[in-house]
Structure formats: structure tokens, C-alpha cells
Amino acid sequence: MRRAAIILTIIAMVGAYLFLSPAVTRSAEPVKIGFFAPLSGFAAEDGISARRGGELALEKLKKTFPDKPMELVVYDDQGDHKQATSIVRKLITYDKVSALVSGSYSGPTKVASPIAQEFKIPLISAYAVHPEITKTGEYIFRLIYTGDVKGKALAYYATKKLGAKKLAMLYWEAEYGASIADGAKQAAPGLGGDIVFSRSFSAREKDFGPHIIALKEAKPEALLLISIYGPGAAIVRKLKELDVNIPVVAPDGLDASKFPALAGPASEGVYVVTNFSRDDKRPVVQSFINEYKEKYKADPDMVASSSYDAVVMMGEAIAKAGAEPSAIRSALAKLKDVEGLSGKLTFTEAREVSFDITVNRITGAAYKQVDKITYGELFK
């Protein structure tokens, strides 16, 4: 009798708990944003920068929308396609995220997009440039210019602003480098530029001597260096050693705090065509830079700023739409002029961006804005 009473009490308590708890937790359950970036491996510095940008954005969202709890679920994709595939599936099916932000490179983002589209989970690519990514479907957005636009911007700056006619090109063989190189190759003839030397390299290469000795032979007037920070640093060092003194124009792959650190004085004077201007006087930019420096004891870069923008955009949409992925998608498409680090952010019909492009020059190991290319100027 006594035993039966105890069992009944337990059943009643468990029942009451099961009955009451969903009601209690649902109101406090934060909306999950899945985030993946290369936190280890060859691109670790970029991945860690991206995560920091995302974390700062979340802090800001918490302040702006205190009654709309959100949380980031972060995974390491090691910059690897295969890892990205399984991570995105895990984020969607196991962690049950409502939205995804890619703080990763073109390769991983390109394989992640079809999965997000298939499950109808909105995804923003923070800084992956491969043109195919957003063409996957209407759930895939991007907060950076595509590779072909970037390539065109590089060729435009080298020919029209620096007056170089004969261009050399060294590009990373992965999606990022290849898509920008394609863009530059297509745009150059129309801009009066002639590509006299073009070579790709792998991220594992260390000795760039053979490439640069051959490059020197072609006597170019400017080099389009389409690379990420590691090989980029080795290349500019070798240029100095082999006495190749031509202007170097690089895309945002070299907008990484690690680049001047690894390249030393050889990074002086390199032009970096990007979407993050540290000299932008808008309070949103300056407070981001200060908070970042204070919290992480490091300088922010494009990867951090783009990831910040991506998480902020996603958060704004979630604040309007709630946890339902399809509602978040519609809200994202309708967002207008959100104050972001790259500029005022609005997605175009093709779910891309149209803000101004910043040209930085590395001076005293710091990125200083020297020019600006507007979207209209590039496509007139």
C-alpha cells in the first residue's frame, strides 16, 4: 500500500513536470543560429576571427532585443568540404537551428548551401565569394561581393587607378582564388589591361621562388595577388627578395590581421580591395573596432566584420519573424538599410549586396583607406 502510494506520487510528479515544463521553457527558449567556420587547420586564424565577429554581433543583438533571446551554435569545419557537409546536417537535424550563418570559405559554404536549401533553413554567407553559392536557391543570402565582381574591381583598380597595362596574376587554386581570377581575366581586356602572366598555387606551397622568378621574366606592371594570408605573406616576402618592385593589388583575402604580422615589412604598400574600412567614422564601425580590441586583444579584420554583419542581419530578421525558418527568410529579404560594418545593408533581388568597395593600403603594418570604388562606377 505504502509502496503504491510512493509510486503514484512519483508518477504524478513526473507527469506534472512533463505537463508543465514545455510551457515554462518555451518562452525562454532562445532561437538558435547555427554558425560554422574553420577554427582549426590551415585557415584557423580566419575562422577564429569569424567566430569573434559573430560573438560580438550576438552581444549586440542581446542588447538591442532583450526580449528576443538568440544563441549561436558554433562548429569547426576546418575549412574542409566534407566536414562542412556533416556539420550543417548536424546543425539542422540535431541542434534544430532556425537559421545558418557561414563564417567559412567558399568551398565549405558551397557544399553547405544545397543542404540548407533542401531543409529550407535560411543561410547567410558572411564572406564566401564563389558565384554559385547564392544561385543554389532562395534561402541562400550573401553579404560580400561575388568573386567575379571582386576580380573586376581588382583589374579596375590596377588599370584605371594605378595605370598598369601589363598585369600578372597569382591566385589560390581553391574556389575563392579561382572565381576572383576568372572575374579579373574576363574584365581585364575591357579595361585596357593585358594579363601577361597567370599562375595558380596550392595553400600547402611554401616556396614561391619558381613562380616569382618566372613572373619577373614576364615584366608585368602590377600583380593581382589573389590569396589568403598565409601564402600571401610568403609571396610578398619573396617578391622583395627577388627585387620585384611592382604594385600589388589583393582582394580581401589579405584583409587579415595575420597578414602584416606574417609578412613583416614586405607587406608595406600592398593595396587591399575589401569591404571593411577601419577609417569609417560611423559609430557602428568605431565601437565594433574598440569592443573587438578590448575583448580579444587583437585587431579586427574583414572576416570578423563580415561575420558580424551576417549575424546582425540574421538577428534582425529573427527579431521580426521569430523562430520559423520560412518567416525568417521572408524577413531577411525585406530588411532595408540595416546599419552594418560594410555599409547600409539591403539584399538585392539576387540576395547579394551592393555597397561601396573600400581600397585599403598597408602602411606601417596597418590598413589605411586610400580609395573607394562605388558599385555604379564599376558597372557603368
Next chain:
Amino acid sequence: MFIQQVLNGLIIGSLYALIALGMTMIYGILKVLHFAHGAVYMLGGYGALLFYIYMGVPLPLAIAIAMALCALLGIGMEIIAYRPLRLSSRLSPLIAGIAVYYILEDVVRHIWGPFARPLEIAMKTEVYRLGSVLLTNVQLMLLGLTFLLIFLLHLIISRTKAGMAMQAVSQDSDMAAIQGVNINRIISLNFAIGSAMAAMAGVLVAIYFHEVFPSMGEKAIEKGFAIVVLGGMGSVPGSIIAGVVLGIAESLLIGYFDIPLARDAMAFILLIIILLVRPYGILGEQAGS
């Protein structure tokens, strides 16, 4: 341009040779491809970074300390990972070596993080011109040190009693033991010398490319294996020639032809070509001849 490419290849090639020498010596004696050699090489680079940058030890002394510690590490590796397996199948020590490699790489990744750490030496890079050919003081230093080390190794092997004993053990260890050679001591000495050279190679590569990173040993090992085989499985002069040939061939192939193939594939293409012509490697001998 041709001379510049050859020079570039010579520098890279002599570094390859330095890495492969230790592996060749160890293969000669134990008939084991010493995978963990890559970890010793990586630790050499990190050692120099630690002593030189973080503790302010002068560079030559920092290199010497790193070499000495790596020599001890090499001896330790052999005692822990290879000695208990000496009588088992040849695959077992190979697997043990791979395990040691990954353990050490992950330990370093844990302590120092997965990033490349810049290693900057105080020596200011100066560029010398010989006609149209450019050469830097750092490159000269690397070449000089590498060939000095190779020459010292040659002296040790051919002129000292220990070196003679090493040769004897690598030719026939049973017979050498009967003649009164202490096999274990000779093997330890072999590991010590090989590991010190790997450490030196690690430091020089780190200085040349201005960075160290935990997985730097992987590529060194790939190239090292190709060179050991190219040189003729255990032949010390063969390895030196193979290393230099590989470095120059890579440089010329990349410089003159825009081959859409990874540079690292080159080592293995060269390996296949040479083995078709000389099945026992450049200076290898047919077993039993």
C-alpha cells in the same frame, strides 16, 4: 632566369636532403621508414622559436640546444616505440612511428595552437647581385650550414670508430654483433645524429619560410620518403643527390611549365620515372649484389 631557378632549387633541395638524411640512416640500420622523423623536424623548428624568440637565447646557441634536445628525443623514441618491436614484422614499427608522429604533432597543437607562428631572425635580409642572379645572405647561410653538416656527417661515418660500426651494423647487424659491436648503442647513436639533423633542418626551414606550424612535418615526411627511395634505400650519398635533384627538378618544372598539378606530386612523378630507369634508386644496389 635558368640559373636563378637552379639556385632556388639547390637551396630547397639541400634542405630536403638534410631532412631525408636521418631517415636514410635509420632505414639503413633498422630497415624501418621512420615516420616520427617529421615530428622531430617540427619540434626542432619550435625549439628554436622557444629558445630564440621567447627566451632570448642567441640563435646559434638556440639551434644547438634544439638539436641536442631532439637528439635525446630521437633516442627516446627508438627505445619506447621501436626497440620493443625489433623482432616483430616490419609493419609494426612503421605503425608505431606513425602513432608517435601524430601524438607529438597534437601535443604541439595543443600547447602552441594550430596556427603558424612567425619566426623572424634578427639578421637583416640583404640581397647580393651576381650579374642578373640574386642571392640573399639568409640563403647563403642556409646553403653553408647544410653542406657543413653534411660534410661533418660524412667525416663521422667514414673516419670515426662509431661511424665504422654504424656501417657494419647497416651491412649485417648479426655479424657486427658477433664482432663485438654494441648494437643498441649504435642504433641510439644513429637516432641521435639523424634527429639532430632533422632538428637543424626544421630550424633552417623555419628561418627560410619565417614560420613554424604543427603540421609542418607532414610534407617533410612525404618528401623524405620519396628521397629515401630515390636515393636507394639507405644510401647516404644517394639521399643527398636525390634531395638536390628533387629540389632543382621541382623548381625548373614549376618555373618553366605551368603544370596544373600540385607541386608535391612532382616528387612522386620523379620517383616513378627514376625507378623505371633505375629500379634500386640512384645509388642503390640490388639486394645480394
